[in-house]
Amino acid sequence: MQSAEITRDDVVVEDENRLRIPKARVPGMRVDGLVFMKSDQLESLVKDRVLNQVANVAHLPGILGASIAMPDIHYGYGFPIGGVAATDIETGVLSPGGVGYDINCGVRLLSTGLAYDDVKDKVRPLVDALFELVPAGVGRRGEGVTKDELREVAVKGAAWLKGRGQVTDADLSRMESRGTLPGADPEAVSASAFARGAGQVGTLGAGNHFLEFQVAEEVFEPDTARAFGITVERELCVMIHTGSRGFGHQICDDYLAVMEAALRKYNIDLPDRQLACAPTASDEAQRYLQAMACGANFAWTNRSVITARVRQAFSRVFDNDEAGRRVKLLWDVSHNIAKEETHEFDGERRRVMVHRKGATRAFGPHSADLPDDLSAVGQPVLIPGDMGRASYVLVGTDRAMSETFGSTCHGAGRIRSRTSAAREFNARDIVRDLGARGVYIRAQSERVIAEEAPLAYKDVSMVVDVMASVGVSRKVVRMRPVGVMKG
Numbered sequence: 001m002q003s004a005e006i007t008r009d010d011v012v013v014e015d016e017n018r019l020r021i022p023k024a025r026v027p028g029m030r031v032d033g034l035v036f037m038k039s040d041q042l043e044s045l046v047k048d049r050v051l052n053q054v055a056n057v058a059h060l061p062g063i064l065g066a067s068i069a070m071p072d073i074h075y076g077y078g079f080p081i082g083g084v085a086a087t088d089i090e091t092g093v094l095s096p097g098g099v100g101y102d103i104n105c106g107v108r109l110l111s112t113g114l115a116y117d118d119v120k121d122k123v124r125p126l127v128d129a130l131f132e133l134v135p136a137g138v139g140r141r142g143e144g145v146t147k148d149e150l151r152e153v154a155v156k157g158a159a160w161l162k163g164r165g166q167v168t169d170a171d172l173s174r175m176e177s178r179g180t181l182p183g184a185d186p187e188a189v190s191a192s193a194f195a196r197g198a199g200q201v202g203t204l205g206a207g208n209h210f211l212e213f214q215v216a217e218e219v220f221e222p223d224t225a226r227a228f229g230i231t232v233e234r235e236l237c238v239m240i241h242t243g244s245r246g247f248g249h250q251i252c253d254d255y256l257a258v259m260e261a262a263l264r265k266y267n268i269d270l271p272d273r274q275l276a277c278a279p280t281a282s283d284e285a286q287r288y289l290q291a292m293a294c295g296a297n298f299a300w301t302n303r304s305v306i307t308a309r310v311r312q313a314f315s316r317v318f319d320n321d322e323a324g325r326r327v328k329l330l331w332d333v334s335h336n337i338a339k340e341e342t343h344e345f346d347g348e349r350r351r352v353m354v355h356r357k358g359a360t361r362a363f364g365p366h367s368a369d370l371p372d373d374l375s376a377v378g379q380p381v382l383i384p385g386d387m388g389r390a391s392y393v394l395v396g397t398d399r400a401m402s403e404t405f406g407s408t409c410h411g412a413g414r415i416r417s418r419t420s421a422a423r424e425f426n427a428r429d430i431v432r433d434l435g436a437r438g439v440y441i442r443a444q445s446e447r448v449i450a451e452e453a454p455l456a457y458k459d460v461s462m463v464v465d466v467m468a469s470v471g472v473s474r475k476v477v478r479m480r481p482v483g484v485m486k487g
Contacts, residue, residue, distance in 0.1 A: 001028055001059070001269050001270060001271045002271055003052055003056055003271040003272050004026045004029070004052050004055035004056055004271060005052060006021060006025075006026070006046065006049075006051040006052050006054075006055055007046060008042065008043065008046055010022075010025045010026070010051075010055075011042060011046070011051065013039045013042065015039075016038065016039050016469075017036060017037070017038060017039070017466050017469050017470050018034065018035070018036060018037075018470065019034075019035040019036075019037055019039065019042060019045075020032055020033065020034055020035070021033030021034075021035075021051065021054060021055055021058075023058060026055050026058075028059045028271065029055055029058040029059060029067075030058055030059060030060070030061070030063050031058050031063050031064070031065060031066050031067060032058065032066045032067070033051065033054040033055050033057075033058050033066060033067045033069070034065075034066035034067070034068050034069070035051070035054060035068075035069040035073065036068075036069065036070055036071050036409075036466050036467065036470060036472070037069075037071045037073070037466065038071070038462065038466060041071075045073070048074070048075060049075065050069075050073055050074060050075045050080050053075065053076065053078070053079060053080040053083070053272075054067050054069050054073075054080055054083065055067070055271075056078075056270070056271045056272045056275060057078075057079055057080075057083060057085050057098075057275065059270055059271055059275070060085060060087060060092070060093055060095065060270070060275065060277065061087075061091065061092060061093050061268060061277075061279075062087040062088040062090075062091040062092020062093055062280075063085055063086070063087050063092065064086045064087065064088055064092075064345055064350070064352060065086060065345065065405065067083070067085055068083065068084040068085070068359075068404055068405075068407070069082050069083050069084075070082040070083075070084070070358070070359055070407075070408065070409040070410070070463075070467070071409055071413070071458075071462070071463045071466040071467065072358065072409045072410060072411050072412055072413030072458060072460075072463045073358075073413060074358075074413050074414050074415070076097075076100065076357065076358065077097055077100065077101065077274050078095070078097030078098070078272055078274030078275045078276075079095070079097045079098045079100070079275070079355070079357045080357075080358075081100070081357060081358035081413070082357075082358045082359060082409065082410065082413060083098070083355070083357050083358065083359065084354065084355065084356055084357075084359045084404060084405060084407045085098055085354075085355045086343065086345075086352040086353065086354045086355070086405045087280065087352060087353045087355070088350065088351075088352060088353075089280055089281075089340065089350075089351040089352060089353060090280075090281070090351075092279075092280055092352075092353060093268070093277035093278060093279055093280060093285070094277055094278060094279075094280045094285040094288060094289065094338060094353055094355075095259070095275055095276065095277035095355065096252050096255045096256055096259055096276070096277075096288060096292075097256070097274050097275050097276065097277075097357075098275075098338060098355030098356075098357050099252070099292060099336050099337055099338050099355060099356075099357055100252065100336045100357045100358070101248065101249045101252045101253070102243040102244060102245075102248055102249065102336055103243065103244045103248030103251060103252060103292055103295030103296055103298075103299065103336055103337065104181075104243055104244050104248065104295060104296035104297075104298075104299035104300065104334045104336060104337055105209075105241075105242070105243030105244070105248075105299065105334070105335060105336040106176075106241075106242075106243060106299060106300075106303065106332060106333050106334040106335055106336070107239060107240065107241045107332070107333055107335070107382040107383075107384055107410075108175075108239070108240045108303050108307065108329060108330075108331065108332035108333070108382070109237055109238070109239050109240075109329075109330040109331060109380075109382050109393065110237060110238040110239075110240070110307060110310060110327050110328065110329055110330060111229045111230055111231070111235060111237055111327070111328050111330050112235065112236045112237060112238065112314070112326060112327050112328075113231070113232060113235070113326045113327075113328070114232065114235065114236045114323075114326070115232050115233060115234055115235060115236070116215040116216075116234045116235065116236040116482065117234055119236060120482070122317055122318065123213050123236075123440060123482050123483040124440050124483065125317045126213060126313055126314070126317050126483065127213065127440055127441075127442055127483040127484070127485055128442065129313040129316055129317055130211055130309065130310065130313050130485055131442045131485055133309040133312060133313055134202070134203070134204050134211060134306055134309050134485070135202070135203045135204065136203065136204035136205065136206070136209075136211075136444055136485065136486070136487035137204075137205075137206050137444035137445070137448075137487040138205075138206050138487070141199035141200070141203070142199060142200055142201050142202035142203035142302075142305070143201040143202040143305055144199070145198065145201050147194065147198070150194055150197060150198060150201070151186040151194075153201065153297060153298055153301045154184055154186045154189065154294035154295075154297055154298060155184045155185075155186065155294070155297065156180060156297065157177075157179045157180030157181065157184075157296070157297030157298075157300045157301055158171070158172060158175060158178075158179030158180065158297075158300040158301050158303075158304040159172060159178070159179060159180050160301060161301060161304050161305065161308075166304060166305060166307075166308040167179075167304045167307075167308070170328070170329070171304065171307070171329045173371045174329045174330060174331050174332065174371065175300060175329070175331075175332040176331075176332060176333050176334055176361060176369065177296075177300075177334075177339075177369065179297075179300040179301075179304065179332070180297055180300070181292075181293040181296040181297055181337075181339075182293065183289060183290055183293050184290060184293035184294045184296075184297055185287075185290035185291070185293075185294070186294060187290075188287045188288075188290035188291040188294070189251060189291050189294050189295075190250065190251075190254050192250050192254070193246075193247050193250035193251050193254065193291075194247070196245075196246030196247055196249070196250050197244075197245060197246060197247025197250075197298060200245040200246055200247060200302070201298070201301060201302055201305055202302060202305030202306060202309065203242075203245060203302070204240075204242050204306065204485070204487050205242050205243075205245055205487050206444070206448060206486075206487035207418070207448070207451070207452075207487065208241070208452060209241050209242040209243070209486075209487055210239075210240075210241050210242075210384075210387065210452075210484060210485060210486050210487075211238070211239075211240055211241075211306065211310075211484075211485040212238070212239045212240075212241075212384075212387065212391070212481050212483065212484050212485070213236060213237070213238055213481070213482050213483035213484075214236075214237050214238070214239055214391060214479035214480060214481050214482065215234050215235070215236060215237070215479065215480050215482055216230050216234060216235045216237060216477050216478075216479055217234065217390075217478055217479065217480040218477065218478040219476070219477050220474075220475045220476055220477065220478070221395070221474065221475075221476045221477075224377055224378075224395055224474075224476045225393070225476050225477050227373070227374065227377045228330055228331065228374070228377075228380050228393065228395075228476065229328055229330045230330070230393070230477060236482075237330070237479060238310055238327070239382070239384060239391060239479070240303055240306050240307065240310075241384050242299075242302060242303060242306070243299045243302070243336065244295040244296070244298045244299040244302065245298070245299075245302065247294075247295060247298045248295035248296075248298065248299065251291045251292065251294065251295045252295075254291070255284075255287075255288045255291060255292075256276055258278075258284050258287070258288065259276035259277055259278055259284065259288070260273065260276045261284075262276065262277065262278035262282065262284045262285075263276055263277070263278075265278075265284075266278060266279060266282070280353055289338070292337070292338065296334065296337055299334070300332065303332060307327075307329065310327060311324035311325070311327045312324060314326070314327055330380060330393075331379075331380035331382060333360050333361060333380075333381065333382050334356075334360075334361070335356060335357075335358055335359060335360045335410035335411075336356070336357055336358065337356055338353055338354065338355045338356070339353070339354055339356075339361075340352070340353055340354075341354050341368075341405070341406070342368070343401065343405050343406065344401070344402065352405065354405050354406070354407070356407055356410075358410045358411070358413075359407045359408065359409065359410050360381050360382070360383070360407065360408050360409065360410045361379065361381075361396070361406055361407060362379060362381045362394070362395075362396035362397070362400040362404070362406055362407055362408035362472060362473045363378065363379040363396045363400070363401065363406045364378050364379070364396050364397045364398040364399075364400060364401050364406070365377060365378045365398070367379065367396070367401065367406070377395065378395040378396045378397065379395065379396040380393060380394075380395060380476075381393070381394035381395060381396055381408055381473050382394075383408075383409060383410065383411060383460060383463070383464055384411050384412070384460075385411065385412045385457070385459075385460030385461075386412055386452070386453075386454040386456070386457040386460065387434065387439065387441065387452060387454060387481050387484045387486075388430075388433070388434055388437065388439065388454030388481065389454055389459065389460065389461070389480075389481075390460055390461060390478050390479060390480055390481075391460065391478075391479040391481070392460065392461075392464045392475060392476075392477065392478055392479065393476045393477040393479065394408065394464060394467070394468075394473040394474060394475055394476055395473060395474050395476050396408070396473055397471055397472060397473060397474060399470070399471035399472055400471075400472045400473060403470075403472065404472055407472075408467050408472050408473040409463050409464065409466075409467050409473075411457075411460065411463075412457040412458045412459065412460040412463060413457065413458045413463065414456060414457055414458075415456065415457060415458050416453075416455070416456040418451040418456075420456075421450055421451045421452070421453050421456040422447055422450045422451050424450075424453075425450045425453040425455070425456070426450065427446035427447070427449035427450045428446070430449050430450065430453050430454075431449065434484075438482055439481050439482055439483065439484060440482070440483045440484070441483075441484040441485075441486065442484070442485055442486070443484075443485070443486035443487070444486070444487050448486050448487060449486065452486060461478075
């Protein structure tokens with residue numbers, strides 16, 4: 001089966017924020033492709049060939065509803081980044097490409113209880129302190145954990161840190177899945193993955209991963225913001241974006257090879273071998289789920305160790321232990337994961353496997369997995385932008401539950417490759433421009449700064465406006481960056 005080649009004529013503009021690829025246009029598509037995007041962006045999507053990937057995903061056996069893409073969509077491995085696919089548990093498949101290499105790459109937001117205008121002179125020393133406390137960049141090593149301890153991390157997730165005093169029950173209650181994905185089995189993980197992950201607990205990594213100080217500059221829903229934990233006007237917050245590092249990358253790599261063989265074993269014909277998959281009930285898929293859960297648990301532990309370092313930095317810079325204790329976990333979300341969930345579909349409750357690759361869970365009020373204090377409000381959704389413009393806190397909605405299997409966007413989405421950005425932008429110019437806008441930045445290399453230039457990304461405000469316009473998630477707070485740490 002050949003890969004789909006989507007042209008402008010294959011796409012129906014449903015309204016100003018929805019594009020549809022009818023399944024009748026491409027032989028083999030089992031469902032339509034549904035892209036949430038401003039209609040005036042259609043030509044660029046066709047040019048970038050990312051709609052081909054949306055159509056290819058629609059070929060997966062057992063896929064339900066539609067092959068969904070968010071407005072931060074860009075080209076990825078098999079699945080587009082910004083893609084969502086829900087497959088039936090009994091008749092569908094599981095595809096590691098629908099999770100990606102950085103298993104449980106995700107975002108967490110910390111509130112500080114401090115007004116930015118009162119402590120703005122502390123941002124620079126806080127960034128400097130964290131540059132010392134949190135290893136960042138390629139090859140930097142973090143927490144020393146033994147092989148046996150790393151196996152415990154893979155099973156227990158963030159809860160493992162309770163024994164070290166680095167996480168609290170209040171922290172766990174504000175993490176997706178309470179920081180532990182069940183079903184993890186270290187025996188499903190290769191020795192190579194454990195070797196790569198051994199020194200990476202508590203490390204930020206490089207690329208688009210960051211630690212960022214932000215000010216809650218514009219509040220759209222004050223009551224929702226207070227329920228989430230933003231209680232001070234123009235509150236200083238801290239956003240952390242990182243994932244499972246080399247541990248998760250190796251797990252993905254290992255199982256892509258397994259799934260390639262599964263395509264032949266189960267006689268699954270797909271237009272792109274990067275979509276390699278296996279029936280969800282198969283041994284191959286179940287072993288991947290066990291390994292993926294290990295990767296997800298590693299990532300929640302990783303972000304939790306970094307959070308402990310943030311608290312340490314606040315205590316150090318303010319010379320007051322209370323400043324560290326005041327830092328609270330507002331929420332932690334994953335945006336690279338596959339999870340078995342129950343959703344309403346065709347008038348009945350169905351168990352489905354929701355692949356979210358560069359997409360964020362956005363459960364509405366009274367949904368499963370929400371802590372009691374957020375049940376009536378809905379799930380917080382964290383959307384990082386670029387280091388020069390904005391990030392957002394959103395809230396999930398009932399519309400998301402009915403239209404996108406409880407999913408929304410995950411960030412701004414790249415519009416320039418890293419190589420292109422490194423050629424086009426000058427790091428020193430970026431640092432000077434950010435400084436003029438009140439943003440202090442430290443990074444391990446000038447190349448990373450150039451690769452992560454604000455103009456290498458879409459405007460995140462456009463992305464969240466699309467999701468708000470269609471009712472999938474609502475804007476709660478717009479955050480402005482004031483201090484950035486990059487690997």
